[in-house]
Amino acid sequence: MSSLSAPLFRFGVVADPQYAALEPNLALNRYPAKSLAKLEEAIAEFNRHDLAFVVTLGDIIDGNWESFDAVLPIYETLRHERHFLLGNHDFAVAPEHLTNVAARVGMPLAYYDFARAGYRFIALDGNEISLFAPPEGDPRRAEAKALMKALHDAGAPNPHRWNAAVSDTQYAWLAAKLLEAKAAGEKVVVMNHYPIFPENSHNALDSDRMLALLAEHDHVVAYLSGHNHDGNFGVMDGTYFVNFKGMVDTEDSNAYAIVSVCEDRLDIAGFGREESRVLALHGA
Secondary structure, three states, rough: OOOOOOEEEEEEEEOOOOEEOOOEEOOOOOOHHHHHHHHHHHHHHHOOOOOEEEEOOOEEEOOOOOHHHHHHHHHOOOOOOOOEOOOHHHHHHOHHHHHHHHHHHOOOOOOEEEEEEOOEEOOOOOOEOOOOOEEEOOHHHHHHHHHHHHHHOOOOOOOOOOEEEEOHHHHHHHHHHHHHHHHHOOOEEEEEOOOOOOOOOOOOOOHHHHHHHHOOOOOOEEEEEOOOOOOOOOOOOOOEEEEOOOOOOOOOOOOOEEEOOOEEEEEEEEEOOOOOOOOOOOOE
């Protein structure tokens, strides 16, 4: 074990707290009201470590605009830099709030990137083409319907109203960022609320297009997601696809992780229901 390289940096991961003052959904084993205490527990653990940042991979709330008023102050107790992604449940709010969700959680932009020690983190807004994030009458809703119909006709497992896709504009931005990172000699970690691999009913509506793009780039080491609360894991073309388990699930067990980024591997230390993994980096 002594030959393993020390971490370059570490970061915390939370997926799908989905807080709301709602009764449990026993059919799905989800307890949204209990997520405040679970998040407090996770942040207390994060605060015991030297972390570069903590990312929440979407579904901060489970609907109701007022839910943000209860959950966001808990994040204020985090002593580390924090990053949010948005998920489908974050848009389960009154129509007049749909265009203000990103600003409410302090995000200047719904998709963005940042660098750490030779790594480029690309945070996507997977909700752009959907039946829930754009306002009523927005052409992106019709685009989502057409995409879902095409997937349905092709027998795909994921043409569901709770899934979504990125716009052509954001896709082009992602492609440019991947090239930019390659030119800078950076490894890339892509983060999105929606998984794209392995095939699953919760995958993004544009998962095939996204997979094809990432396959062109051997410097993309990982794709991190939430949304599928059961979690999932796969490897394709040298990229690890890690779908973290939902914090909102179960009455009393938590789920979060700390990722140590090393020269030769990613060490994922899972807490509660989250699995621990050691992911060797190809060519390291």
